[in-house]
Amino acid sequence: MSKVKFDPITPSIGAYVRVDLDDVLDDGVPERILEALSEYNVLVFPEINMSDETYIALNAAMGDVQELYDVAKDEHLGSEQGVYRISLDKDDKTQIEFVKGNDWWHMDGIIYDTPGKSTMLKCESPPSEGGDTGFASLYAAWEALPEERKEQLKKLEVVHCMKAVASRLYDAPTEEDYARWDSIWPDTFRPLVWQQSGGRVSMLIGSTADRITGMSDDEGRAILDELYDWATQDRFTYRHKWKKGDLVMFNNPGLLHRSYPYDKDAGRVMHRLTLEGTEKIRAAA
Template sequence: MIETTALSPALGVQVHGVEDLLDDVVAAQCLEALKWRGVLLIRGLNLSDEQQVAFSRKLGTVLAPGGKEVFVVSLNPEKSRSAEYLKGTLFWHIDDTTNDIPAKATMLTCKHAAMVGGGTEFASTYAAYESLSDNERKRYEGLRVVHSFEAAQRLVHPDPPADMLAGWRKLPTHETSLVWDRKDGRRSLVIGATADHIVGMRPEESRELLDELLAYTTQERFSYTHEWQVGDVVIWDNTGMLHRALPYDPSSEREMHRTTMAGSEAWA
């Protein structure tokens, strides 16, 4: 049996007593904790890529974009060919908002931690929604949001050259409910860096509402900041947790290895 201690009042647990990562009971307990707490931390596992993939498979179907199950996360272009794109991860976001079905969960293993900065922040959109007043819930009910790669990248490059902009706009956009009414009865918010605009709303009003809701959701009371140690494993519910990396020097040794588990429920 594993044991857990809360990382913050609103979200997250640290998991203790894991002896066999591939035990079905351990996997089931981790999935249950992930569902209700959103973020799982296991210190000192020091997983190899093979072990990380095997553990991830116990939690779900492992995705392999580009044919690789393990993705290197680093701002150093010598370590990751996606380093430029990964600059966008310094802003609050949910992955896969432009896909029909979002990934269920993400796992990061810390290979090297930054000497300064480089932590990861999480914010629970479940907890934020639950804390809204009835009037606020009515205000957001029925609103639809268009998500785009362009919206996220404009935070990094606010005045992009024409060729860069054209490349962004080749990628599909996707429309979701602002409030995701899930099959299990829970509700969460679909917001973050990719949220371009609210359908049918004036641009200025749309931006103001989305920024206001993001600021509300990422308050300290709904958040947890993880300071990485080498060997840490963190798993989070990608569908309901906003996350972002805290700034760090791209030339630092910070390096994470990521695996992603496929989801099964489409955005509403």
């Protein structure tokens, strides 16, 4: 009998992982989990209550751990091993912006030529109110587009940057804010349509998308907003309500994700790990 099983959550996205904690590192289990990740795009391990030590070992069994951004490193004991503590109780302004910026749909690691393969989130303390995490399948959203629209989108280039999302946090960002954001993540030019190995197609959109090259701001913004709304329809999404000990991993190149707003007093604490990517960004043919 297999030590791990998967129960689909919705027709388009997600599966619950049924595995005993003592078995997650056994021969063949991490490999099977990684295969299922490509199939279901979001894997939920309900209340598995995994230690950071096992968490790091599981990630390492599936590939290399992606190093944290310098600005994301903190005093958390797991930081040197790639564990990022997501919480609103931080003192650093930039780290608070990183956490709050997650409240809009986005893809991790677009700054890299090869974004992370998978982000893993482990619930240390569930929020008393709010703080759910949403996932939207870009693969499913792309497939549902009309063929004529797909061909139009394949020709476009989009600019991603930190200021596109961080500026949403303030009524009147300062020149110093813009300079700080540009020093962390300046304008990065990407094809809007990402052709992946095996024929899968994703879209590089979301809250970090600032504009489309060669278009007026209004024209480009209209297209980006249209695709943002299209990809995050209910039929393409799964919304996870956290319980203590839950672990969720998601197939980053094929998804947008977001946190739903919550207050600092809600007590929400997550530990995040990222599996280094293997899929380089390239434009669709």
